[in-house]
Amino acid sequence: MKKTVLATVAVAALTLSTGAMAAEKTKFDFWFGLSGDLEKRVQEVCGRFNASQNEFEVVCTSQGNYDAALQNTIAAFRAGKQPTVVQVYDVGTATMMLSDAFVPSYELMEKNGHKVDWNDYIGGIAGYYASSKGQMFSFPFNSSTPLLYWNKGAFEKIGKTAAPKTWEEAHDDMVALQKAGYACPMAINVSANESWQLMEQFSAIHGEPIASKNNGYDGLDAELVFNKTKFVKYITDLKAWYDAGLVKIKSKDLGQDMVQAFAAGDCQMMMTSVGDHGTVGRTAKEGVTWDVAMLPVYQGVERKNSLVGGASLWTLKGKSEAEYKGAAAFLAFIAKPESALFWSTVTGYIPVTKSGFEFMKKEGFYDKAPYKGREAAIESLTFTPPTPLTRGIRLGNFTQIRAEVGNGLQAIFAGKEEVQPAIDGMVTRGNAVLRRFEATYKGKQLP
Amino acid sequence: MERRASFRHWWIGIAFAVPQIVLIFTFFYWPAGQAVYWSMTLQQPWGGGNIWVGFDNFRQIFADALYWNSVALSTVFALFSTVLSMGLALMLAVFVDRELTGSKIYRVVMIWPYGIAAPALALAFRFIMAPEAGFLSFVNRLWPGLWDPGLDGTDAMISVIVAFSWKYVGYDFVFFLSALQGIPKALKEAAALDGAGWLRRLWDVQLPLLTPTVFFLLVIDITESFQDSFGIVDIMTSGGPARATELMVYKIYFDGFKGLDYSGAAAQSIILMGLIVALTVLQFRFIERRVHYK
Numbered sequence: 060m061k062k063t064v065l066a067t068v069a070v071a072a073l074t075l076s077t078g079a080m081a082a083e084k085t086k087f088d089f090w091f092g093l094s095g096d097l098e099k100r101v102q103e104v105c106g107r108f109n110a111s112q113n114e115f116e117v118v119c120t121s122q123g124n125y126d127a128a129l130q131n132t133i134a135a136f137r138a139g140k141q142p143t144v145v146q147v148y149d150v151g152t153a154t155m156m157l158s159d160a161f162v163p164s165y166e167l168m169e170k171n172g173h174k175v176d177w178n179d180y181i182g183g184i185a186g187y188y189a190s191s192k193g194q195m196f197s198f199p200f201n202s203s204t205p206l207l208y209w210n211k212g213a214f215e216k217i218g219k220t221a222a223p224k225t226w227e228e229a230h231d232d233m234v235a236l237q238k239a240g241y242a243c244p245m246a247i248n249v250s251a252n253e254s255w256q257l258m259e260q261f262s263a264i265h266g267e268p269i270a271s272k273n274n275g276y277d278g279l280d281a282e283l284v285f286n287k288t289k290f291v292k293y294i295t296d297l298k299a300w301y302d303a304g305l306v307k308i309k310s311k312d313l314g315q316d317m318v319q320a321f322a323a324g325d326c327q328m329m330m331t332s333v334g335d336h337g338t339v340g341r342t343a344k345e346g347v348t349w350d351v352a353m354l355p356v357y358q359g360v361e362r363k364n365s366l367v368g369g370a371s372l373w374t375l376k377g378k379s380e381a382e383y384k385g386a387a388a389f390l391a392f393i394a395k396p397e398s399a400l401f402w403s404t405v406t407g408y409i410p411v412t413k414s415g416f417e418f419m420k421k422e423g424f425y426d427k428a429p430y431k432g433r434e435a436a437i438e439s440l441t442f443t444p445p446t447p448l449t450r451g452i453r454l455g456n457f458t459q460i461r462a463e464v465g466n467g468l469q470a471i472f473a474g475k476e477e478v479q480p481a482i483d484g485m486v487t488r489g490n491a492v493l494r495r496f497e498a499t500y501k502g503k504q505l506p
Numbered sequence: 507m508e509r510r511a512s513f514r515h516w517w518i519g520i521a522f523a524v525p526q527i528v529l530i531f532t533f534f535y536w537p538a539g540q541a542v543y544w545s546m547t548l549q550q551p552w553g554g555g556n557i558w559v560g561f562d563n564f565r566q567i568f569a570d571a572l573y574w575n576s577v578a579l580s581t582v583f584a585l586f587s588t589v590l591s592m593g594l595a596l597m598l599a600v601f602v603d604r605e606l607t608g609s610k611i612y613r614v615v616m617i618w619p620y621g622i623a624a625p626a627l628a629l630a631f632r633f634i635m636a637p638e639a640g641f642l643s644f645v646n647r648l649w650p651g652l653w654d655p656g657l658d659g660t661d662a663m664i665s666v667i668v669a670f671s672w673k674y675v676g677y678d679f680v681f682f683l684s685a686l687q688g689i690p691k692a693l694k695e696a697a698a699l700d701g702a703g704w705l706r707r708l709w710d711v712q713l714p715l716l717t718p719t720v721f722f723l724l725v726i727d728i729t730e731s732f733q734d735s736f737g738i739v740d741i742m743t744s745g746g747p748a749r750a751t752e753l754m755v756y757k758i759y760f761d762g763f764k765g766l767d768y769s770g771a772a773a774q775s776i777i778l779m780g781l782i783v784a785l786t787v788l789q790f791r792f793i794e795r796r797v798h799y800k
Contacts, residue, residue, distance in 0.1 A: 130763050137553045154766060158552035250746065312632065312656040312743070314639025459765035469748035473657040488572075495767060499548045501557060 084116045087382040088142035092128035094121055100405045108392045115385035136160055141375045143386045146200060148370045150457040155373055156196060157500050162374045165194045171387035179412045183440045184367045187451035190506040191276060197371035198390050199411040203334040204365045204436050205256045206351040213241055213327040222352035229355045233305040236327050243307040246317045246326035249472050251465030255368060256330045258290060258464050263449045264356055265289050266363045275453035279497045286486040295478045298471055330354060332368060333436035336407040340429050351432045353439040363449045365439045409436045453505060455496030460489040545773035551766040563773035580754045583667060584731040591671040592723055595678030600708060603686040619676040624737025631669040632742050659750025662743045666751050669738050678723050685719040686712060725789050729782055754778050
């Protein structure tokens with residue numbers, strides 16, 4: 060009798076102590092901006108990390124979208140309730156760098172004893188998130204770059220087996236497609252979001268500046284200059300092609316967005332993120348054969364690397380040592396080539412390290428049907444080593460500048476304004492945004 | 507004789523008022539005061555510090571042609587949506603008051619739109635108004651290119667006005683109907699005996715007695731059109747195309763929360779608050795004089 064009681068007590072004590080041990084796992088928060096299918100994918104990554112060790116537990120919470128993730132984090136930070144790790148989109152990078160609210164990634168990893176080979180990161184990706192001294196301030200996470208999606212079946216009808224490499228060729232193809240009876244040779248959209256493909260990436264691959272001071276890297280007093288570059292000719296051409304019915308605008312407001320129009324076979328070309336590769340694959344109408352290629356450039360232009368899009372992971376100030384240890388372990392876990400393979404398989408995003416890319420190539424990822432073609436994104440990102448103009452964009456409150464670009468493009472395509480004055484307007488108003496940002500951070504310098 | 511409640515001690519009344527005062531202070535005066543402070547500074551979004559700039563933010567806003575554009579758009583929006591929703595609501599209320607067939611059902615159903623959250627309503631209207639796939643696509647089949655809220659600013663404005671008015675028709679309807687039913691039957695009957703048709707009775711008897719309701723709804727609708735339009739604009743047009751639907755309240759949201767220009771947004775919201783206060787005072791000073799409560 061006594062023995063059984065003792066045994067029960069012992070068992071109870073044991074359960075209690077293991078329970079206590081489980082509770083000793085250091086918990087830390089990770090907020091991100093992806094939603095829908097991608098939210099589930101991020102949760103899977105979190106689950107894999109939690110299962111891979113028993114020291115830490117990451118609690119992952121979606122905030123709905125990138126803007127909300129940043130807004131909520133700012134509000135939480137001001138109230139002292141910020142998460143340890145937060146996902147911030149590419150255009151928020153300059154604002155983050157001046158925030159004085161983060162622990163630089165290189166410092167975090169060094170302090171917690173993780174060795175990271177920073178040179179392993181693909182140059183175009185690293186440049187976007189590194190300080191002027193080349194130290195990485197945040198971890199690239201979901202990374203993408205735009206590609207030209209083209210309908211192989213439609214191109215066969217006009218006797219072509221490859222995507223156009225230049226805009227001159229693309230124009231001829233569109234004319235041929237129109238003659239062959241296709242109502243929508245190319246789909247575009249003109250809103251703040253498309254500033255990414257139409258203005259930023261176009262400028263990068265053509266080696267044209269977006270702003271002075273190397274796109275803002277060399278000082279907060281940078282000024283926008285894209286009203287004096289090839290961008291003006293590009294928009295003039297697009298507008299002319301739109302007027303000729305070669306280019307059609309597709310957006311949610313109209314009932315069908317670009318990706319839907321392409322997947323349904325209604326439009327034969329579009330320019331969008333490699334991140335949509337999976338969606339197009341899943342939703343393409345039966346019989347639609349398609350592929351992706353690098354964005355076209357104008358004839359005679361020496362192509363440069365494209366810019367990385369997507370978001371990176373920032374570690375915020377004001378947390379305990381134990382939480383930082385957990386965050387460092389989490390970031391190291393994500394950076395592993397195996398994680399890159401998993402992440403790229405379940406999403407359309409690209410690996411961010413050379414070793415991750417090599418690992419995936421070795422595993423035969425790019426030979427299999429649904430993923431084939433995605434290597435074009437890496438080719439585009441690494442086409443040349445990053446130049447001072449293709450490192451990235453380091454401009455404050457860039458979300459507002461994108462809105463200016465979107466509004467200007469809408470005015471142009473609605474026929475309300477001429478191309479040059481409209482683009483001059485984007486630049487003037489965008490510069491006002493930059494001056495305001497400069498005044499807000501008076502006396503501060505980009506790290 | 508009028509009866510008044512009175513308290514034995516002077517502080518009891520104050521004690522009753524305290525919870526309300528605390529609430530108003532916490533949720534109105536304190537944040538509003540904070541907004542005034544922010545509007546006089548340049549706030550770093552992450553809270554690293556701020557710089558006192560006095561009235562610079564206001565000066566910049568008033569010098570900005572696009573700000574005046576959004577003021578003009580808000581005025582147009584307020585005017586059309588108020589007239590549209592009040593006009594339709596009055597018409598429907600008169601029908602129901604005359605007890606036409608089905609009026610019992612309508613009396614219940616008509617309030618529903620007001621209960622729908624703005625984003626849900628806006629999603630529905632985005633589909634209805636979509637030129638290629640929505641209910642309105644037949645317009646484009648008859649006259650290609652006629653209807654295009656995606657690129658045509660006027661069409662986009664019409665879309666948001668219609669969506670907003672639809673929501674407030676239900677709200678206005680309930681007030682109009684209860685006011686109509688509050689009119690003593692004897693008045694209408696007397697007019698009928700004198701040989702006045704229903705239109706004449708409406709014009710000479712009912713409408714003059716409705717002026718307090720009309721006035722009340724005018725104040726509410728105009729005020730709401732400056733504030734409640736946000737959800738609809740955000741989902742349907744995001745202020746576009748090319749700023750054609752960038753109402754004041756949407757611009758505040760965009761500059762503040764998307765653009766992280768907290769100071770500029772705070773200054774704009776102070777201006778909007780001032781405008782609504784001024785409008786309400788004006789309405790009470792000048793329009794109310796023409797209203798007959800009895």
